Amino acid sequence: MIYIPLLLMGCGGVGRQLLCHIISGRHLHSKLGVRLRVIGVCDSKSMVAVPNVLTSEFGDEFLLQLCEIKSRGSSLQELANFGDCQVFSGQEISRKVIDVATTLSKSNGLALVDCSASSQTIELLSRAIDLDCCVVLANKKPLTSSLEDYDKFVSQPRRIRHESTVGAGLPVISTINRIISSGDPIYRIIGSLSGTLGYVMSEVEGGKPFSQVVTAAKGLGYTEPDPRDDLSGMDVARKALILARLLGHCINLNSIKVESLYPVEMGPDAMSVEEFLVNGLPLLDKDIQKRIVKASSNGNVLRYVCLIEDSRYIYIYIFFFFFFLKLRPSSSIDIRLHFLLGVKSAYKKLRKIQLWLEIYSRCYSEQPLVIQGAGAGNDTTAAGVLADILDLQDLFS
Amino acid sequence: MIYIPLLLMGCGGVGRQLLCHIISGRHLHSKLGVRLRVIGVCDSKSMVAVPNVLTSEFGDEFLLQLCEIKSRGSSLQELANFGDCQVFSGQEISRKVIDVATTLSKSNGLALVDCSASSQTIELLSRAIDLDCCVVLANKKPLTSSLEDYDKFVSQPRRIRHESTVGAGLPVISTINRIISSGDPIYRIIGSLSGTLGYVMSEVEGGKPFSQVVTAAKGLGYTEPDPRDDLSGMDVARKALILARLLGHCINLNSIKVESLYPVEMGPDAMSVEEFLVNGLPLLDKDIQKRIVKASSNGNVLRYVCLIEDSRYIYIYIFFFFFFLKLRPSSSIDIRLHFLLGVKSAYKKLRKIQLWLEIYSRCYSEQPLVIQGAGAGNDTTAAGVLADILDLQDLFS
Numbered sequence: 001m002i003y004i005p006l007l008l009m010g011c012g013g014v015g016r017q018l019l020c021h022i023i024s025g026r027h028l029h030s031k032l033g034v035r036l037r038v039i040g041v042c043d044s045k046s047m048v049a050v051p052n053v054l055t056s057e058f059g060d061e062f063l064l065q066l067c068e069i070k071s072r073g074s075s076l077q078e079l080a081n082f083g084d085c086q087v088f089s090g091q092e093i094s095r096k097v098i099d100v101a102t103t104l105s106k107s108n109g110l111a112l113v114d115c116s117a118s119s120q121t122i123e124l125l126s127r128a129i130d131l132d133c134c135v136v137l138a139n140k141k142p143l144t145s146s147l148e149d150y151d152k153f154v155s156q157p158r159r160i161r162h163e164s165t166v167g168a169g170l171p172v173i174s175t176i177n178r179i180i181s182s183g184d185p186i187y188r189i190i191g192s193l194s195g196t197l198g199y200v201m202s203e204v205e206g207g208k209p210f211s212q213v214v215t216a217a218k219g220l221g222y223t224e225p226d227p228r229d230d231l232s233g234m235d236v237a238r239k240a241l242i243l244a245r246l247l248g249h250c251i252n253l254n255s256i257k258v259e260s261l262y263p264v265e266m267g268p269d270a271m272s273v274e275e276f277l278v279n280g281l282p283l284l285d286k287d288i289q290k291r292i293v294k295a296s297s298n299g300n301v302l303r304y305v306c307l308i309e310d311s312r313y314i315y316i317y318i319f320f321f322f323f324f325l326k327l328r329p330s331s332s333i334d335i336r337l338h339f340l341l342g343v344k345s346a347y348k349k350l351r352k353i354q355l356w357l358e359i360y361s362r363c364y365s366e367q368p369l370v371i372q373g374a375g376a377g378n379d380t381t382a383a384g385v386l387a388d389i390l391d392l393q394d395l396f397s
Numbered sequence: 398m399i400y401i402p403l404l405l406m407g408c409g410g411v412g413r414q415l416l417c418h419i420i421s422g423r424h425l426h427s428k429l430g431v432r433l434r435v436i437g438v439c440d441s442k443s444m445v446a447v448p449n450v451l452t453s454e455f456g457d458e459f460l461l462q463l464c465e466i467k468s469r470g471s472s473l474q475e476l477a478n479f480g481d482c483q484v485f486s487g488q489e490i491s492r493k494v495i496d497v498a499t500t501l502s503k504s505n506g507l508a509l510v511d512c513s514a515s516s517q518t519i520e521l522l523s524r525a526i527d528l529d530c531c532v533v534l535a536n537k538k539p540l541t542s543s544l545e546d547y548d549k550f551v552s553q554p555r556r557i558r559h560e561s562t563v564g565a566g567l568p569v570i571s572t573i574n575r576i577i578s579s580g581d582p583i584y585r586i587i588g589s590l591s592g593t594l595g596y597v598m599s600e601v602e603g604g605k606p607f608s609q610v611v612t613a614a615k616g617l618g619y620t621e622p623d624p625r626d627d628l629s630g631m632d633v634a635r636k637a638l639i640l641a642r643l644l645g646h647c648i649n650l651n652s653i654k655v656e657s658l659y660p661v662e663m664g665p666d667a668m669s670v671e672e673f674l675v676n677g678l679p680l681l682d683k684d685i686q687k688r689i690v691k692a693s694s695n696g697n698v699l700r701y702v703c704l705i706e707d708s709r710y711i712y713i714y715i716f717f718f719f720f721f722l723k724l725r726p727s728s729s730i731d732i733r734l735h736f737l738l739g740v741k742s743a744y745k746k747l748r749k750i751q752l753w754l755e756i757y758s759r760c761y762s763e764q765p766l767v768i769q770g771a772g773a774g775n776d777t778t779a780a781g782v783l784a785d786i787l788d789l790q791d792l793f794s
Contacts, residue, residue: 025580394791
């Protein structure tokens with residue numbers, strides 16, 4: 001049996017769903033010869049840990065209790081009443097995480113799983129990597145901060161997994177990594193990476209006013225708490241940055257041109273979320289409607305489209321003796337978020353929370369590799385994180 | 398540095414392309430901290446091995462010489478003139494392979510890579526698995542013979558990789574494995590799995606006679622040497638069987654209903670390949686043409702479609718406390734190869750050698766996970782094999 005000790009950071013929707021998947025998958029994992037041992041869970045304010053990380057783990061009942069407590073918005077501190085656990089808060093959390101990582105790195109190892117949406121985990125994760133811990137991310141922030149941080153995270157590529165940072169559980173990252181490792185150079189990725197905006201636009205195309213759809217989507221939990229995080233294109237930009245860095249581009253978030261769906265005057269500095277929803281949003285209806293009518297008159301739809309293009313590599317094949325030569329002319333990187341693209345067939349297929357991606361490489365030049373499907377939601381995202389964790393098992397044997 | 402010793406079985410188009418990818422990828426592998434050491438290569442008649450499998454490996458020049466010799470149809474025996482190697486033939490081959498596997502399994506380990514299309518490798522691979530070797534397959538035969546063999550091959554799931562058995566380098570197997578391991582039950586897979594037949598039918602739809610297209614496709618190397626291996630649907634059936642077994646169906650090749658494109662009277666027992674091409678094939682033109690016209694009048698196209706459906710599992714969710722209950726009513730498995738399917742949009746997109754697959758599971762129910770792209774050809778297939786090999790690296794560290 002392979003034991004994988006897990007320390008979970010973040011117990012919002014994705015984190016709780018992950019615990020649920022872990023519990024319901026126990027039988028399957030044991031058939032695979034793996035036991036996932038949850039030894040600690042933290043949110044932004046508190047942390048619970050087992051008394052002895054080398055020998056004990058949280059029982060499933062305790063974890064379900066944890067989910068129940070968090071889903072009704074209470075503090076992890078409450079768990080002190082429900083079983084044998086240590087509770088930490090504030091500054092103690094970092095110290096305890098590093099303490100656990102240090103202890104376990106000397107024995108079986110540790111996987112830190114970041115299901116938060118916070119940039120406060122970056123420093124801790126970075127120190128854990130120095131201690132040879134494994135890291136699994138649903139959180140995009142650690143991979144989209146400074147290049148220095150990014151380089152640290154990918155310095156041990158076999159110890160980091162982050163499938164769910166782009167397209168939830170869809171096999172985007174693993175596929176790109178496979179293509180790259182096989183020596184097949186990817187020169188273009190194009191896709192619609194935001195499930196939320198895909199949903200919003202398809203509803204607007206169906207005849208509803210933009211403001212009404214965004215407000216409803218917020219109510220359904222499809223958008224971020226401040227819908228402007230989605231409407232600004234920043235969420236898509238982070239995904240695009242992760243893909244671009246994966247292809248070897250040394251760029252930062254501010255290198256990406258993003259077309260925001262609202263003007264600066266409606267930004268977070270100018271008005272509150274409430275004000276934006278009530279007074280700002282309706283002012284955008286007319287313009288969005290106009291663009292949709294224009295697009296549909298050409299048989300198109302409106303979507304946020306991300307294009308990562310690489311003209312750095314020109315491959316010249318010399319088939320004699322199977323050699324090929326690689327030239328590196330001047331670099332040119334182009335990452336853009338379009339809002340209107342004049343392609344008739346593929347874009348039409350995008351419905352609701354669907355994600356779609358095309359990868360072009362030597363092997364996939366005439367016919368790109370296409371990945372498409374549900375690319376949002378806690379269930380799918382947590383399933384992707386769990387698959388990532390299980391894929392680390394060879395490092396724990 | 399992680400050293401992965403490789404023993405390659407089969408040096409036809411895929412095997413030679415794999416050696417080419419290995420050689421041209423040296424720089425990339427060394428950045429990943431991996432060195433692929435080719436220590437033996439065999440075809441159906443001969444084998445070459447390095448004198449000491451523990452310390453030496455074939456140099457790149459030797460491997461290129463090997464590719465050159467095999468591409469002009471000569472024997473591996475010729476290599477005795479080109480460097481320090483041992484040559485074996487006939488019965489000696491099995492003995493040597495097991496000898497190498499035994500020696501290496503006690504030290505660093507060994508990956509056996511089967512790029513042949515032969516069922517003769519099954520016994521050897523099975524014995525190698527008993528010796529804890531890793532196995533990478535492009536060859537479909539080992540996974541589509543008896544259930545006993547199959548169970549042996551998957552008994553150590555982390556030691557076997559076979560992405561290229563279905564859809565060449567497309568991430569079909571790895572994606573299905575990820576979904577299964579995350580505990581998300583797949584209940585339906587539907588797809589067009591034959592690049593060859595996809596090509597043939599799209600050409601016929603373009604107005605060319607069926608017989609002419611098949612003859613041309615054979616000339617281009619798109620079909621098997623006997624095109625009836627493709628036209629009988631057996632190649633697709635093997636792929637369907639691999640997917641079905643992956644989903645847990647305990648079935649054999651003869652459980653799969655396949656619609657052959659030629660009648661029994663034109664089978665290999667009744668006429669030679671030449672006779673079939675000259676006298677049999679043209680007799681099919683009229684019928685195929687009629688079906689294509691009928692399909693297109695409904696806005697459809699004709700494709701071999703594989704459907705794997707599972708009604709074994711009914712999932713009942715009880716959201717309270719995140720539990721879910723699994724019922725197992727009577728089993729019903731349905732794997733069919735349709736030749737005509739009345740779906741307008743998706744099928745229309747299939748062009749030339751393109752492969753397309755939809756996966757339905759709990760996470761991907763309303764919106765299936767779609768994988769699509771070039772799913773045939775030596776380059777893509779070998780790239781998939783190489784990615785599989787590199788993915789084994791944690792077992793060699």
